[in-house]
Amino acid sequence: MIEKSATDLTREAEFVAFRAGGLEFCINIMSVREIRGWTPATVIPRAPSYIRGVINLRGVVLPIVDLGVRLGLPGTEPTARHVIIVAQVGERAAGLLVDSVSDILSVEDTSIQPTPDVASNLARTFVRGVIAMDGRMMSVITMDNVLPAGMELEAA
Amino acid sequence: MDPMAEIRLTFFQECEEQLAALENGLLSMQEGESDSETVNAVFRAVHSIKGGAGAFRLGALVSFAHVFETALDKVRSGSLVPDADAMKLFLRAADALSDLVSASRDGALGDTAPYISIEEEFNALIGGGTAEEDDLSGLDFQPVVTAFEEPPPPARNAYTIRLRPLRELFAKANEPLALFRELTRLGTFSAHCDIKNLPFLDTFEPEDSYLSWELHLESESPQSAVKEVFDFVEGDCDLAIDLRQPVTETAPLPQEMDITAILRKVREEAPAIAATAAAAAPPQPEAEAAPRNKAAVQPTIRVDLDRVDRLINLVGELVINQAMLTQRVLHSSHVRDREVTSSLEELERLTREIQESVMAIRAQPVRPLFQRMSRIVREVADATAKDVRLRTEGEATEVDKTVVELLADPLTHMIRNAVDHGLESPEQRIAAGKPPEGTVKLAAAHRSGRVIIEVSDDGQGINRPKVLQKAIANGLVPPDAQLSDSEVDNLLFLPGFSTASAVSNISGRGVGMDVVKRSIQALGGRISISSAPGQGSTFTLSLPLTLAVLDGIVVTVDEQVFVIPLTAIVETVKHEPSRIHHMGDHSFVLRVRDVLVPLIDVGAELGVRAPASDLRSGVAILIETANGTRSALLVDNIQDQRQVVIKSLETNYMRVDGIAAATILGDGRVAMILDVDALVGLRHHDWAPAEIPLAKAS
Numbered sequence: 001m002i003e004k005s006a007t008d009l010t011r012e013a014e015f016v017a018f019r020a021g022g023l024e025f026c027i028n029i030m031s032v033r034e035i036r037g038w039t040p041a042t043v044i045p046r047a048p049s050y051i052r053g054v055i056n057l058r059g060v061v062l063p064i065v066d067l068g069v070r071l072g073l074p075g076t077e078p079t080a081r082h083v084i085i086v087a088q089v090g091e092r093a094a095g096l097l098v099d100s101v102s103d104i105l106s107v108e109d110t111s112i113q114p115t116p117d118v119a120s121n122l123a124r125t126f127v128r129g130v131i132a133m134d135g136r137m138m139s140v141i142t143m144d145n146v147l148p149a150g151m152e153l154e155a156a
Numbered sequence: 157m158d159p160m161a162e163i164r165l166t167f168f169q170e171c172e173e174q175l176a177a178l179e180n181g182l183l184s185m186q187e188g189e190s191d192s193e194t195v196n197a198v199f200r201a202v203h204s205i206k207g208g209a210g211a212f213r214l215g216a217l218v219s220f221a222h223v224f225e226t227a228l229d230k231v232r233s234g235s236l237v238p239d240a241d242a243m244k245l246f247l248r249a250a251d252a253l254s255d256l257v258s259a260s261r262d263g264a265l266g267d268t269a270p271y272i273s274i275e276e277e278f279n280a281l282i283g284g285g286t287a288e289e290d291d292l293s294g295l296d297f298q299p300v301v302t303a304f305e306e307p308p309p310p311a312r313n314a315y316t317i318r319l320r321p322l323r324e325l326f327a328k329a330n331e332p333l334a335l336f337r338e339l340t341r342l343g344t345f346s347a348h349c350d351i352k353n354l355p356f357l358d359t360f361e362p363e364d365s366y367l368s369w370e371l372h373l374e375s376e377s378p379q380s381a382v383k384e385v386f387d388f389v390e391g392d393c394d395l396a397i398d399l400r401q402p403v404t405e406t407a408p409l410p411q412e413m414d415i416t417a418i419l420r421k422v423r424e425e426a427p428a429i430a431a432t433a434a435a436a437a438p439p440q441p442e443a444e445a446a447p448r449n450k451a452a453v454q455p456t457i458r459v460d461l462d463r464v465d466r467l468i469n470l471v472g473e474l475v476i477n478q479a480m481l482t483q484r485v486l487h488s489s490h491v492r493d494r495e496v497t498s499s500l501e502e503l504e505r506l507t508r509e510i511q512e513s514v515m516a517i518r519a520q521p522v523r524p525l526f527q528r529m530s531r532i533v534r535e536v537a538d539a540t541a542k543d544v545r546l547r548t549e550g551e552a553t554e555v556d557k558t559v560v561e562l563l564a565d566p567l568t569h570m571i572r573n574a575v576d577h578g579l580e581s582p583e584q585r586i587a588a589g590k591p592p593e594g595t596v597k598l599a600a601a602h603r604s605g606r607v608i609i610e611v612s613d614d615g616q617g618i619n620r621p622k623v624l625q626k627a628i629a630n631g632l633v634p635p636d637a638q639l640s641d642s643e644v645d646n647l648l649f650l651p652g653f654s655t656a657s658a659v660s661n662i663s664g665r666g667v668g669m670d671v672v673k674r675s676i677q678a679l680g681g682r683i684s685i686s687s688a689p690g691q692g693s694t695f696t697l698s699l700p701l702t703l704a705v706l707d708g709i710v711v712t713v714d715e716q717v718f719v720i721p722l723t724a725i726v727e728t729v730k731h732e733p734s735r736i737h738h739m740g741d742h743s744f745v746l747r748v749r750d751v752l753v754p755l756i757d758v759g760a761e762l763g764v765r766a767p768a769s770d771l772r773s774g775v776a777i778l779i780e781t782a783n784g785t786r787s788a789l790l791v792d793n794i795q796d797q798r799q800v801v802i803k804s805l806e807t808n809y810m811r812v813d814g815i816a817a818a819t820i821l822g823d824g825r826v827a828m829i830l831d832v833d834a835l836v837g838l839r840h841h842d843w844a845p846a847e848i849p850l851a852k853a854s
Contacts, residue, residue: 040825041826042716042717042818042825042826042827042828043716043764044805044809044812044815044828045762045763045764045812045814045815045828046762046763046812046813046814047812051809053826054805054809054818054826055826056476056820056824056825056826058473059469059470059472059473059476059803059820060469060803060807060808061803061804061805061807061808061809061818061820061826062808063808063809092807092808092809093808094808147809147810148810
């Protein structure tokens with residue numbers, strides 16, 4: 001949850017705005033490592049439906065999450081015009097398959113509103129807040145729960 | 157980590173190196189190389205450990221190292237002849253020193269009795285040691301080059317030593333006082349401090365060094381012994397050791413001067429002092445000799461393994477990229493430009509060279525590993541009252557660091573086995589017409605891109621009737637089985653097999669050869685055995701040079717590419733529908749000659765396609781899992797056999813059952829490496845391993 005800054009100074013953060021599953025989202029630029037075009041992924045056996053597989057990112061085996069499917073939205077049939085946002089999740093890195101990246105926004109803390117109570121459990125898991133500016137509304141995605149749950153346990 | 161703990165850690169790391177050097181030297185001495193170089197190296201190792209231990213107030217370590225050092229010093233000076241018994245004592249002392257270092261590191265000094273008993277043996281040795289002039293020719297310590305003729309002992313030598321420490325000396329936590337203390341032990345010692353260079357307080361640098369000393373020492377010790385005191389400060393001070401009659405005129409003590417006098421004198425003498433310093437600075441003949449002694453030790457740096465691994469990853473990536481680039485350039489251009497082609501070839505050559513060099517960083521000689529084994533041999537030989545000599549060959553053979561580390565346990569076990577089970581007692585050996593001393597040989601060599609390690613003994617060989625009897629008793633083979641010799645030998649690798657009818661406390665530690673085999677396979681290696689009755693047995697390990705790559709065959713399943721590790725593969729089998737039998741519930745068996753093995757449809761097993769009700773197309777690959785059971789994997793196609801770079805899937809994702817790791821193929825795409833054991837286990841965990849009659853396996 002976003003806490004409002006107690007000080008008079010408003011803090012600004014930058015967000016990468018993108019579209020996935022037909023909706024607009026954004027993600028804090030600090031957790032984005034790079035943005036690259038779609039390349040076919042190698043299927044991982046027995047992976048959840050939202051894991052598109054793994055790709056080779058300069059020697060690193062990077063899992064690709066179809067963000068739309070992960071959020072319960074219609075799936076994407078990726079083409080060369082689709083985009084992978086390479087994001088850092090704690091110690092790990094993962095690629096988010098999205099439709100397109102639109103722009104980079106500078107947003108003040110105060111204009112990020114907490115996720116409304118009406119939101120579904122799924123939304124609460126991935127959405128940290130909502131940004132409303134210039135007549136647009138975007139969910140702020142948090143990477144924490146994007147990869148399969150219980151991964152740490154299974155990996156141990 | 158607090159700085160002290162860090163220094164302490166470094167000390168113990170260095171101890172490891174010193175201990176290795178010590179053992180190495182002692183083993184050379186045992187082989188008869190008792191030149192002063194070797195003896196010196198041994199002495200220096202113990203001396204360094206003692207010195208460091210003193211700094212950390214590790215009393216037990218200091219006192220033990222001191223006794224050890226004293227004995228070695230006797231050898232060095234020629235008053236003690238290192239005969240076979242003495243060498244055994246030295247080797248045992250080296251083992252004990254190693255234990256003591258570990259105990260001191262862990263702060264768990266247990267029973268000190270073994271150390272004390274060795275100390276007593278040393279004292280007896282030193283006391284009883286007699287110097288025989290005739291035998292000393294090879295041992296006589298030759299002092300390093302000196303400009304002066306050395307009067308024969310016991311005449312006392314008069315040394316004049318000029319010592320001007322540089323600030324580096326203090327920065328390295330050395331101090332002159334410690335050196336002086338050491339010198340006082342050599343003989344009559346006096347020191348005169350020269351404070352001429354001491355500046356006034358306003359220009360005084362607290363961390364700089366201003367003092368110098370003129371030291372006078374009368375001692376029986378040779379010049380080299382005096383020089384050795386300064387071993388640790390070499391390069392950090394201006395040092396001149398002169399062997400001569402005491403200088404008669406002594407400079408007036410500066411303390412007696414008043415400040416103006418000092419000032420005047422400094423002004424007058426400044427050029428002269430500079431000249432003296434310049435004269436002292438260029439390496440003296442003896443100062444040059446010392447580094448030459450040390451040149452045998454290659455300079456090394458400590459680097460985090462992570463950094464090396466990062467470099468290896470990057471270079472692996474470079475190789476893949478270079479291959480892709482070449483492929484694209486050659487495909488895209490219609491004109492075959494010779495210059496482009498040759499540049500690309502040059503690039504390829506360079507990339508390969510970089511890759512090899514980078515891989516070589518992780519490579520380490522097997523020598524330390526082999527040295528550890530010599531200790532195991534000594535211990536087991538003592539416990540079993542056998543006379544055993546360990547011969548090693550190819551200690552310089554280099555293998556990946558991790559492979560070396562992971563080899564220690566299986567190798568220890570095999571060595572124990574060789575001494576305990578392989579070799580006969582001295583009496584039995586004599587009765588069999590063999591020398592009473594048994595030999596265990598440990599050899600390493602590079603052969604066609606792999607490392608071959610052989611453990612062999614000249615003992616009784618494998619008692620095949622006994623092995624077979626035992627296997628039958630344990631229900632591992634049917635009572636009427638007719639096994640070939642090599643099949644009987646391979647029974648040793650079956651789980652739950654132990655030849656020792658009475659489990660001895662040497663080999664019978666609940667670890668069988670099956671565990672050895674499994675750990676070797678986990679390293680991507682293979683193990684084989686050969687034995688001749690009455691002549692001995694040989695275990696041969698074949699290991700990959702590195703864990704970063706793996707030999708595998710590239711297969712396709714439903715257009716997905718997978719890699720099967722070559723170590724697991726027995727053969728590919730001609731696929732004929734008539735040999736396949738459907739057992740229902742999507743279970744199939746394949747008849748390979750006269751044996752039925754489970755046939756696993758890789759695609760269905762991994763969930764990349766639905767289970768088929770009949771398996772008509774594809775290629776079957778016969779594999780053997782770590783526990784010795786065989787299965788056949790059904791794939792669509794075999795593409796290629798190649799070496800692939802192993803990439804972790806767990807770094808960014810998680811473990812997947814049936815998948816060992818990932819790799820990146822030449823076209824830059826990721827492929828999964830199958831975990832054959834898990835794949836077989838997934839479906840057939842309820843299959844008993846005994847369903848395959850081994851007897852008909854050939």
